[in-house]
Amino acid sequence: xxxxxxxxxxxxxxxxxxxSIYIGSSTIHSDNPNGVGADFMPRIIGSxxxxxxxxxxxxxxxxxxxxxxxxxxxxxxxxxxxxxxMTIVLLIAYAFLLKYTGFVITSIVYLILQMIILADKxxxxxxxxxxxxxxxxxxxxxxxxxxxxxxMLPSGILG
Amino acid sequence: xxxxxxxxxxxxFTIALILGGVFLGIIFGSIPGMSATMGIALCLPISFxxxxxxxxxxxxxxxxxxxxxxxxxxxLLNMPGTPASIATTFDGYPMAQRGDAGRAxxxxxxxxxxxxxxxFIALIFIAPPIANFALKFAPYEYFSVAIFALTMLASLAExxxxxxxxxxxxxxxxxxVGAAPIDATKRFTLGITDLDGGFALxxxxxxxxxxxEIINISGESQEKNNEKITTxxxxxxxxxxKEFKQxxxxxxxxxxxxxxxxxLPGIGGGTSNIISYVVAKKQSKYPDKFGTGxxxxxxxxxxxxxxxxxxxxxxxxxxxxxxDTATAMLLGGLMVHGITPGPMLFKxxxxxxxxxxxxxxxxxxxxxxxxxxxxxxxxxxLSVPKNILMPIIVVLCVVGAYAGNNRIFDVYAxxxxxxxxxxxxxxKFPLPPVILGFVLGKIVEANLRRGxxxxxxxxxxxxxxxxxATFLAIALISVILSIVKGIKTQKN
Numbered sequence: 035x036x037x038x039x040x041x042x043x044x045x046x047x048x049x050x051x052x053x054s055i056y057i058g059s060s061t062i063h064s065d066n067p068n069g070v071g072a073d074f075m076p077r078i079i080g081s082x083x084x085x086x087x088x089x090x091x092x093x094x095x096x097x098x099x100x101x102x103x104x105x106x107x108x109x110x111x112x113x114x115x116x117x118x119x120m121t122i123v124l125l126i127a128y129a130f131l132l133k134y135t136g137f138v139i140t141s142i143v144y145l146i147l148q149m150i151i152l153a154d155k156x157x158x159x160x161x162x163x164x165x166x167x168x169x170x171x172x173x174x175x176x177x178x179x180x181x182x183x184x185x186m187l188p189s190g191i192l193g
Numbered sequence: 194x195x196x197x198x199x200x201x202x203x204x205x206f207t208i209a210l211i212l213g214g215v216f217l218g219i220i221f222g223s224i225p226g227m228s229a230t231m232g233i234a235l236c237l238p239i240s241f242x243x244x245x246x247x248x249x250x251x252x253x254x255x256x257x258x259x260x261x262x263x264x265x266x267x268x269l270l271n272m273p274g275t276p277a278s279i280a281t282t283f284d285g286y287p288m289a290q291r292g293d294a295g296r297a298x299x300x301x302x303x304x305x306x307x308x309x310x311x312x313f314i315a316l317i318f319i320a321p322p323i324a325n326f327a328l329k330f331a332p333y334e335y336f337s338v339a340i341f342a343l344t345m346l347a348s349l350a351e352x353x354x355x356x357x358x359x360x361x362x363x364x365x366x367x368x369x370v371g372a373a374p375i376d377a378t379k380r381f382t383l384g385i386t387d388l389d390g391g392f393a394l395x396x397x398x399x400x401x402x403x404x405x406e407i408i409n410i411s412g413e414s415q416e417k418n419n420e421k422i423t424t425x426x427x428x429x430x431x432x433x434x435k436e437f438k439q440x441x442x443x444x445x446x447x448x449x450x451x452x453x454x455x456x457l458p459g460i461g462g463g464t465s466n467i468i469s470y471v472v473a474k475k476q477s478k479y480p481d482k483f484g485t486g487x488x489x490x491x492x493x494x495x496x497x498x499x500x501x502x503x504x505x506x507x508x509x510x511x512x513x514x515x516x517d518t519a520t521a522m523l524l525g526g527l528m529v530h531g532i533t534p535g536p537m538l539f540k541x542x543x544x545x546x547x548x549x550x551x552x553x554x555x556x557x558x559x560x561x562x563x564x565x566x567x568x569x570x571x572x573x574x575l576s577v578p579k580n581i582l583m584p585i586i587v588v589l590c591v592v593g594a595y596a597g598n599n600r601i602f603d604v605y606a607x608x609x610x611x612x613x614x615x616x617x618x619x620x621k622f623p624l625p626p627v628i629l630g631f632v633l634g635k636i637v638e639a640n641l642r643r644g645x646x647x648x649x650x651x652x653x654x655x656x657x658x659x660x661x662a663t664f665l666a667i668a669l670i671s672v673i674l675s676i677v678k679g680i681k682t683q684k685n
Contacts, residue, residue, distance in 0.1 A: 037621065041356075044620035048359055055366060055381075062380050070645055072373035072380060073640045078464075079366050086359040087596070093355070114412035121411035122612065123405065125587070132591070133601050146586045152411055152580030164581070170586055175592060183235045185596050187514045 136190025198547025203321025214254020226593020229259025314505025364630025404611025455504020
């Protein structure tokens with residue numbers, strides 16, 4: 035997908051976003067005899083987003099028609115994209131599991147998995163290093179923030 | 194009184210507290226997700242058990258170290274440690290990418306100290322008249338200042354004006370979620386109670402910058418990432434006396450902007466660094482070089498964010514009104530010791546004021562020294578393989594996001610904004626306008642509505658009040674100039 039197509043698609047998404055803000059603002063209860071209500075700002079922002087998105091879509095289409103296509107090669111699904119997808123899934127799983135397995139355990143699992151995913155080549159001695167760092171870091175962070183600073187961190191159903 | 198105040202600070206224990214505070218503050222400031230405000234909040238209980246002067250010295254040390262520490266991760270990792278260092282990434286990171294990380298750090302550290310010192314001088318010598326002037330700022334003036342700051346969006350977006358403005362509007366749209374200002378009407382909460390308070394700034398900042406960055410580099414080869422090893426050769430702070438003279442105007446102007454914005458309650462280092470960067474760019478003879486890693490951008494950003502410290506302390510000490518979130522914590526610290534800041538403070542607790550001044554200056558010098566000797570260590574961070582460093586940063590970000598409000602929802606929000614940020618970067622939208630829009634959106638709306646309530650629905654006072662009219666006029670001129678410039682570059 036070249037840059038122009040990305041611009042158009044992303045601007046259309048913003049357009050839909052702006053429209054939903056504008057429509058959503060009509061459900062906002064607003065009564066303000068002096069001045070503007072709670073629906074004023076959403077309406078304005080929604081309108082501006084709609085206008086700007088339309089502007090980008092139209093101007094990009096116009097420049098495409100003028101033949102200013104930059105031919106960028108299609109991004110194949112390579113190992114890079116696979117890594118990205120795995121990272122995103124891992125991050126979401128990390129956030130989701132925090133409540134259940136607590137900060138320390140979830141972080142240890144997350145750290146070691148993420149380090150492996152991000153690395154190009156994993157040798158046996160690297161694994162040992164990742165393992166050590168993955169265990170020490172959450173324990174250290176937990177000790178410093180929970181016991182020294184009396185901060186709260188998710189403890190999960192086990193803690 | 195002056196001597197009494199100064200002597201109470203120059204004890205070994207107090208000096209050690211200041212040093213420890215600066216050190217701690219730097220650590221908090223440099224980790225994305227944790228800020229100076231959080232550092233102060235965490236050490237408030239420790240300060241309770243100490244004498245007032247000692248407790249305050251510790252907290253002030255954390256404040257100064259925290260605001261300055263943000264430059265470390267901003268320069269080395271392209272992640273602002275605190276909102277006050279967003280503009281530091283614009284020129285600091287490119288400079289580090291060129292192999293000049295030590296020089297970038299040296300410049301940032303030196304001018305942090307300069308900006309801070311300038312604002313402390315303002316605090317010490319002209320606090321009361323400045324505070325009286327700040328009192329003249331009614332909602333009309335705040336609205337106009339925020340609109341003026343928003344026009345900076347247009348300058349930040351130069352290159353792709355429409356996308357930049359759209360990014361700014363997206364940032365403002367995120368503030369629409371939650372309880373509306375003034376009447377607390379629930380908006381766009383979709384029935385989720387966690388959204389009633391809206392999104393936390395930290396969750397958005399860390400999500401957009403740190404989480405998005407890790408998703409971004411996950412697709413790249415790590416070998417490529419680990420190639421940039423800097424050979425460390427740094428003389429002094431990394432710049433010459435000639436360059437210092439060249440930057441004199443820039444640093445003075447940026448410090449003034451930082452102090453001025455810090456004085457206004459509710460706006461602080463987070464906004465001032467971006468504004469002074471844009472102003473420096475506009476007034477520069479070579480605006481096109483901004484963003485490629487030049488000294489000017491770094492000087493502007495770091496002078497102003499530390500200058501906002503002194504600025505924020507002016508209304509705190511003279512009027513009892515905190516200038517930003519960190520000073521709001523300091524207010525708590527003062528009141529626990531039975532000290533009520535305000536106009537009477539100079540009469541009832543004169544020596545304490547002088548102690549605070551002395552502590553600020555000592556902390557500033559210590560920050561300079563600690564960070565200077567730490568440059569070597571900081572640069573080493575760059576040589577840690579990214580596949581080890583980034584996951585650790587994510588874990589710290591989770592702590593930072595969670596600790597703000599003690600709820601998992603902020604972690605979810607952080608991850609969600611990470612995806613949003615990654616998407617925005619992939620679609621070539623700039624990120625700084627999003628943050629700026631988020632920070633300013635609330636100020637714009639709240640003061641617009643307050644102003645209209647004051648004037649009973651009339652827009653006239655916004656234009657007739659002199660300060661408000663000035664800012665609106667500058668904003669208008671600035672927008673027109675940007676559009677004209679944009680049209681000119683398109684024609685070429």
